[in-house]
Amino acid sequence: MGMTMSQKILAAHAGMEQVRPGQLIEADLDLVLGNDVTTPVAVHEFKKTGFTQVFDRKKIAIVPDHFTPNKDIKAAEQCRMIRVFAHEMGIENYFEVGEMGIEHCLIPERGLAVPGDLIIGADSHTCTYGALGAFSTGVGSTDMAAGMATGRAWFKVPPALKFVLKNKPGPWVSGKDIILHIIGMIGVDGARYKSMEFMGDGLAALSMDDRFTIANMAVEAGAKNGIFMVDEQTIAYVKEHATKPYQVYEPDPDAVYDEEYEIDLSTIKPTVAFPHLPSNTRTIDEVGEIVIDQVVIGSCTNGRLSDLRTAAGILKGRKVKKGVRVIVFPGTQRIYLEALQEGLIADLVKAGAVVSTPTCGPCLGGHMGILAKGERAVATTNRNFVGRMGHPESEVYLASPAVAAASAVTGKITDPAKL
């Protein structure tokens, strides 16, 4: 029986010729990732194992990004604990404030994820690196602890859904609109336990940033992982960022998929997910009059350079609507610096936005932009669950950077084409 991309990567790392959906396997890991929320628990578990060393100092990454720069004393204590652990273990990829970024923007940028890798991370959006043709999935702190000790993890081999992308997206349609469209179509459980595999001629029209956004939200459809076929753009990205070896896996011609969807990118419109589920989508022309209090542009979904370019392009020479708060948080220090050098930060600040250091901050209602009761935000983040960005009676509308920036100008959810 033919295998999918995801199955091939799992088989190779388990040292097996063949795996089939449902099979339980144990496999070697190329990277084990954690953040300031999950790593302290993992360190606690790691100590129980009696191991005094990690399996490989180069293959572990720890990124304090959720409540940093330290939000309060508790956050400071947690960060100190993992900083000490990283130092004791000689972990090379520990990224302190000043060199860090939101983990899922930072890891690819640092060349720590490449095609063919098998990666686990104690964070649900670890699926982001599927954009590079890696098998990458979110796990718990226990798995992270065992992974750090042994370099191995167990997996139940997932079945897969195939998404064949066709044609080119229209103006103002980005990776965010494509993935919101797909989640709206299949639902938040539509890919439960499965791989979402993206391929087809339409890939050529999607930038790496678009692909990161799409893979990032695979988990919002319930998927175990999202993965893209590798093409010249992927290879160019890897050559620019990484030095470690990579391996390209393609699905077998007779690979079995549970379902096959053809997505005509040219028909997708800017899409917004209404509260309180990412699947609760409407196209921009169906949105109606939604007045907003806050706009949040950034996160591991849309905090990359092209996202900031889009937002700054719209806000340049315009003003944020009086009474609306606009918070921009770039994904990494490098993205921040590039945005600065390109003049994007100046454009955003002149328009009336605030620009934060890289942090998860507002995305999970952590700090830097919490919503009050009854307030509404348009956000380029990935989750609009009840209370995600603050008060349980606040609302989050998920959208692309273009829609978010256009909405900042008018104070209500707005089609960028109509500005």
Added chain:
Amino acid sequence: MKAKGRVFKYQDNVDTDVIIPARYLNTFDPQELAAHCLEDLDPEFSKKVKTGDIIVAGKNFGRGSSPEHAPLAIKAAGVSCVIAATFARIFYRNAINIGLPILECPEAVQWTEDGDELVVDFDQGKIVNLTKNKEFQAEPFPEFMKQIMAADGLINRVKTSR
């Protein structure tokens, strides 16, 4: 590795809030968790359950929040195995990682009733319903899985592998 016991049968979508209500999450003591296991679904469960008994349930068992308290409560109650049509993803990982054997087998679920007696052979993935005299096939446990169960969880297995 084998299990034998009487069946407690439940429906689809048994969530983690029902397995161990959030009001008891302030403790990590297995015995205390066990005392409130499934309390809001089946108030008699913790009194009736005997060591070795088996939970059989429908689809999406263990959906909801992610703490490991839910599988821990079931295990501490003495349950030897949970068989469901499907499991929620995080519950599945958590159950294996704390050493609670679980199997997916929709056919066994369909043909098994409350109070039936089952024998489960994990190495072969075989489920025998002694009451109904029927046999079902689930995915057998590979070697590493047997080791995790024998060591009483992933962390302990890592410890013994050192």
